[in-house]
Amino acid sequence: MYYATFSIDKQTYAIELGYIQEFAETLTFTSLPQPHGSVIGIANLRGLVVSVLDLRHRILAKFSEHAHPQFAVIRSAESLPSVKMDFEALYTSKEPVALMIDSRGGVLELDEKKLQPSSGHGSQLYKEYVKGMIELDHTILLVLDITKILGLSEIETSQLS
Secondary structure (H helix, E strand, O other): OEEEEEEEOOEEEEEEHHHEEEEEOOOOEEEEEEEEOOEEEEEEEOOEEEEEEEHHHHHHOOOOOOOOOEEEEEOOHHHOOOEEEOOOOOOOOOOOEEEEEOEEEEEEEOOHHHOEOOOOOOOHHHHHHEEEEEEEOOEEEEEEOHHHHOOEEEOOHHHHO
């Protein structure tokens, strides 16, 4: 399976490539006066209003201080037939979500059978969102579960027919 990689706080992360709509070097967004959790603002992405989520805050419980962040734009859940939105989440299924990251990486093909469970260190949020890890060239790549990060839940196979 193919994964898009990016870094946050000098750690390399990956998300399944199928969830990524695009990477944006810049994205002008309006900050929310009272951010709700990790959702820090909204942006206009070619006519669509998208929520901007600080991924560093979501997985590490601290806000980004990066002067020039980049963004990974996640496809709308509506365009992904295998997921549905959690009604209590702030996001709608009709718009993509922009994740604030430090820098983008590349695309890797990973054998999911080689993924190991994440280590026992880190915050509870971190443990909740990391699906697994794999060692690549003397560095640890953490694979994120984007469905949990965005409050998505799996639709049972029987509901898809």
